[in-house]
Amino acid sequence: xxxxxxxxxxxxxxxxxxxxxxxxxxxxxxxxxxxxxxxxxxxxxxxxxxxxxxxxxxxxxxxxxxxxxxxxxxxxxxxxxxxxxxxxxxxxxxxxxxxxxxxxxxxxxxxxxxxxxxxxxxxxxxxxxxxxxxxxxxxxxxxxxxxxxxxxxxxxxxxxxxxxxxxxxxxxxxxxxxxxxxxxxxxxxxxxxxxxxxxxxxxxxxxxxxxxxxxxxxxxxxxxxxxxxxxxxxxxxxxxxxxxxxxxxxxxxxxxxxxxxxxxxxxxxxxxxxxxxxxxxxxxxxxxxxxxxxxxxxxxxxxxxxxxxxx
Amino acid sequence: xxxxxxxxxxxxxxxxxxxxxxxxxxxxxxxxxxxxxxxxxxxxxxxxxxxxxxxxxxxxxxxxxxxxxxxxxxxxxxxxxxxxxxxxxxxxxxxxxxxxxxxxxxxxxxxxxxxxxxxxxxxxxxxxxxxxxxxxxxxxxxxxxxxxxxxxxxxxxxxxxxxxxxxxxxxxxxxxxxxxxxxxxxxxxxxxxxxxxxxxxxxxxxxxxxxxxxxxxxxxxxxxxxxxxxxxxxxxxxxxxxxxxxxxxxxxxxxxxxxxxxxxxxxxxxxxxxxxxxxxxxxxxxxxxxxxxxxxxxxxxxxxxxxxxxx
Numbered sequence: 204x205x206x207x208x209x210x211x212x213x214x215x216x217x218x219x220x221x222x223x224x225x226x227x228x229x230x231x232x233x234x235x236x237x238x239x240x241x242x243x244x245x246x247x248x249x250x251x252x253x254x255x256x257x258x259x260x261x262x263x264x265x266x267x268x269x270x271x272x273x274x275x276x277x278x279x280x281x282x283x284x285x286x287x288x289x290x291x292x293x294x295x296x297x298x299x300x301x302x303x304x305x306x307x308x309x310x311x312x313x314x315x316x317x318x319x320x321x322x323x324x325x326x327x328x329x330x331x332x333x334x335x336x337x338x339x340x341x342x343x344x345x346x347x348x349x350x351x352x353x354x355x356x357x358x359x360x361x362x363x364x365x366x367x368x369x370x371x372x373x374x375x376x377x378x379x380x381x382x383x384x385x386x387x388x389x390x391x392x393x394x395x396x397x398x399x400x401x402x403x404x405x406x407x408x409x410x411x412x413x414x415x416x417x418x419x420x421x422x423x424x425x426x427x428x429x430x431x432x433x434x435x436x437x438x439x440x441x442x443x444x445x446x447x448x449x450x451x452x453x454x455x456x457x458x459x460x461x462x463x464x465x466x467x468x469x470x471x472x473x474x475x476x477x478x479x480x481x482x483x484x485x486x487x488x489x490x491x492x493x494x495x496x497x498x499x500x501x502x503x504x505x506x507x508x509x510x511x512x513x514x
Numbered sequence: 515x516x517x518x519x520x521x522x523x524x525x526x527x528x529x530x531x532x533x534x535x536x537x538x539x540x541x542x543x544x545x546x547x548x549x550x551x552x553x554x555x556x557x558x559x560x561x562x563x564x565x566x567x568x569x570x571x572x573x574x575x576x577x578x579x580x581x582x583x584x585x586x587x588x589x590x591x592x593x594x595x596x597x598x599x600x601x602x603x604x605x606x607x608x609x610x611x612x613x614x615x616x617x618x619x620x621x622x623x624x625x626x627x628x629x630x631x632x633x634x635x636x637x638x639x640x641x642x643x644x645x646x647x648x649x650x651x652x653x654x655x656x657x658x659x660x661x662x663x664x665x666x667x668x669x670x671x672x673x674x675x676x677x678x679x680x681x682x683x684x685x686x687x688x689x690x691x692x693x694x695x696x697x698x699x700x701x702x703x704x705x706x707x708x709x710x711x712x713x714x715x716x717x718x719x720x721x722x723x724x725x726x727x728x729x730x731x732x733x734x735x736x737x738x739x740x741x742x743x744x745x746x747x748x749x750x751x752x753x754x755x756x757x758x759x760x761x762x763x764x765x766x767x768x769x770x771x772x773x774x775x776x777x778x779x780x781x782x783x784x785x786x787x788x789x790x791x792x793x794x795x796x797x798x799x800x801x802x803x804x805x806x807x808x809x810x811x812x813x814x815x816x817x818x819x820x821x822x823x824x825x
Contacts, residue, residue, distance in 0.1 A: 225542075228539035230561060231536075233563070249783040250541060250782075250783055250784075252544070254783055311780070465820065468785050468820055469622070469785075469820060471561075472560040472561055472565055472784060472785040472786070472816035473561075473783060473784065473785065474779050474780075474783040474784065474785060475783070505783035509776065509779055509780055509823040509824065510823075510824055512820040512821075512823045512824065513820065513821055513823065513824030
């Protein structure tokens with residue numbers, strides 16, 4: 204069993220990565236406030252390095268590597284943004300990175316990983332873990348897991364640490380959940396101040412919703428959603444953290460997500476990928492539950508092919 | 515001859531409008547820095563109220579109206595964003611607004627104006643001034659001109675005032691020019707600190723470029739560019755201000771502008787309209803002239819149909 208990261212780990216992570224990641228702005232929108240009846244504060248992690256919050260966790264993990272591990276290099280398994288983030292973190296640290304990606308990964312994400320100088324190994328969705336294991340065994344690489352890693356979770360949590368320093372008196376934070384690194388990190392930070400935390404998940408891949416509802420970790424549904432960053436099942440460590448804090452998840456359809464993505468582009472002028480729009484989709488769908496409250500929503504990433512915006 | 519606004523007018527405008535406009539963030543981009551060899555600071559006025567810097571000038575002008583003028587209401591002539599800005603400013607001040615718009619105005623801009631409760635009057639491009647004059651004569655409306663108005667220019671100038679307070683030691687500021695309100699405002703502010711100011715204009719509608727080159731105000735070319743916010747000719751007052759300060763303009767093709775717009779969306783995750791991307795287009799095209807310098811670029815607006823992003 205892996206040790207859960209603490210609030211102090213998050214503060215250390217914030218110091219460690221400060222030079223290498225953006226302090227992303229908070230964006231407000233009169234349109235969204237009017238549409239939901241709440242006061243909405245968007246944490247624009249689409250404007251983060253590599254276009255997603257994932258830069259935070261990967262940078263924290265990579266910068267924590269010891270000399271020998273750093274020399275041998277790093278491997279990770281990622282549907283996209285985490286791969287990009289590991290590639291970015293390794294490029295600033297001068298460490299060799301290998302990224303295992305599924306065959307259906309968007310081209311824009313593959314190109315970005317290669318752009319940071321990382322090596323990409325493609326495989327079928329079902330063979331990802333095995334491929335990583337093989338690379339670790341053969342080359343002595345250190346695995347920087349996308350979410351089942353306390354250093355990665357502590358890094359992702361810095362997005363919420365910043366959000367709470369930028370906006371006073373938040374009542375609730377909504378963040379997307381795939382593996383659960385972002386949401387469990389949010390939960391650790393929010394627990395300090397009693398802020399509620401809610402996950403946003405595509406209905407088609409609702410294992411985190413069902414896991415936290417049932418108190419048992421369910422496997423992934425195996426379906427595909429437009430939220431390509433959220434296909435993975437909830438991780439062991441994120442599940443433990445979120446279950447212990449009694450957090451829950453709300454689900455949205457793929458149409459809800461695409462509609463939210465287009466509203467964010469048209470009205471708020473931000474390019475957000477489908478996964479990154481899941482929080483706003485939840486806010487719009489369940490607006491009555493958030494009415495009159497101060498709601499922070501993490502826009503987790505912006506790596507999307509622009510063709511998605513043609514209606 | 516209208517009095518030129520002073521730096522003190524700009525400071526007063528900043529105080530007057532502070533409650534009603536966003537202090538927009540500065541966005542940096544490793545991609546843009548690498549592509550240009552300069553340090554680039556983007557002033558994200560696409561994230562401004564109404565999706566454009568125009569909210570600043572219109573709010574300053576409308577909030578400066580005296581009681582009788584405020585009661586009779588306001589009219590303006592606008593290809594889009596200024597109309598939206600006047601409609602917004604009037605909606606916060608409880609003043610009736612009428613916006614004259616050309617027949618080719620994008621639907622998204624027309625809807626937004628109506629959304630703020632303003633009345634829209636359509637006419638042919640060539641009849642805009644006459645239509646406004648008629649409405650002023652018939653109803654006693656006050657004209658809030660899009661750029662030939664010292665209060666409007668002082669308001670637009672607050673974007674540059676903020677930019678200079680957010681970024682130290684800028685060498686040069688690039689901003690789009692249509693009528694010239696934004697650029698002349700930038701010039702007034704930049705003159706205080708010796709910062710260079712350069713206009714960005716579509717080649718197809720290069721009257722400002724030629725006017726400042728020749729020292730004589732030329733009329734509009736009559737061509738249409740994708741930069742629909744920049745079709746209008748340089749105004750009398752902006753020309754005076756920019757000519758006196760010896761400012762100049764660099765021109766870019768429509769392809770340069772659309773390419774910059776897509777780069778900003780794909781790489782920097784911001785939705786910017788074609789006019790709003792003109793500054794980045796200039797920076798990319800004339801990169802060698804900005805090499806090694808600290809460059810502020812005003813992304814002037816984000817009101818664009820998303821279909822534009824389908825390649």
